[in-house]
Amino acid sequence: MTTDAPAWALAMLREGRVGRLATADVSGRPLVVPVCYVLDADGHRVYSAIDAKPKRTRQLRRLRNIRENPHVSLVVDQYDEDWSRLRYVIVEGNAEIVEAGPLRERAIDLLLEKYSQYLALGLAADRGPVIAIAVERIVAWRYA
């Protein structure tokens, strides 16, 4: 589906350093959290790790929500006080939690490549799961 998105939107998804991920529990109560993420080369999947940054709990609500309800939405945007420069890209898709295997390894490789910070945190050695989002739809908007 990503071929429908304009080039600037795909570039923004590739280059963005932070996204905000919305999940919802089975009763439809949404939760939005900032996440580091990476778009796979083919544009079909977005990955995000549960990394070694300190967390309140390992039983993260985003994971519980995805287990209950795979629908997610991720936005990458640019805020600017000059509102004519505002733009955003929303990815809608279905998420799965990947605890092990080649998909997790690919996600970890791509995240390490994009974020050198993960090297210091030892992401590769971390046993945390990865969220893999199968992209279903991309909505791109800019002011102009």
Add this chain to the structure above:
Amino acid sequence: MTTDAPAWALAMLREGRVGRLATADVSGRPLVVPVCYVLDADGHRVYSAIDAKPKRTRQLRRLRNIRENPHVSLVVDQYDEDWSRLRYVIVEGNAEIVEAGPLRERAIDLLLEKYSQYLALGLAADRGPVIAIAVERIVAWRYA
């Protein structure tokens, strides 16, 4: 409930220029969009306007979602390549769409005060509705 939140988190909510708002439809499919917003002086409500910026449609999905399901989540965060400086504040609450009356006027006044850009866009004259979120819970996190 906002009195539970640490001072830095309330300051971040007050000073933040952009938040990301998650809504979900009745089937639990979430949507996240960047929004301008303002926290009321008493900390009990957050307002966001459907302003005159160009939109795909006036039948915005965020409005349809809120009509179906009032639960929302708003995050205000700071991204930094130095991850020890990461922090975020999440507001969870119940949203209502306010088409007219004193609550809408208060929201518009506060938004105009915070964002001078709205003056150029003629927000006050705009007949668009306002989203008023009754704050139920604030979750604050920082790396340290």
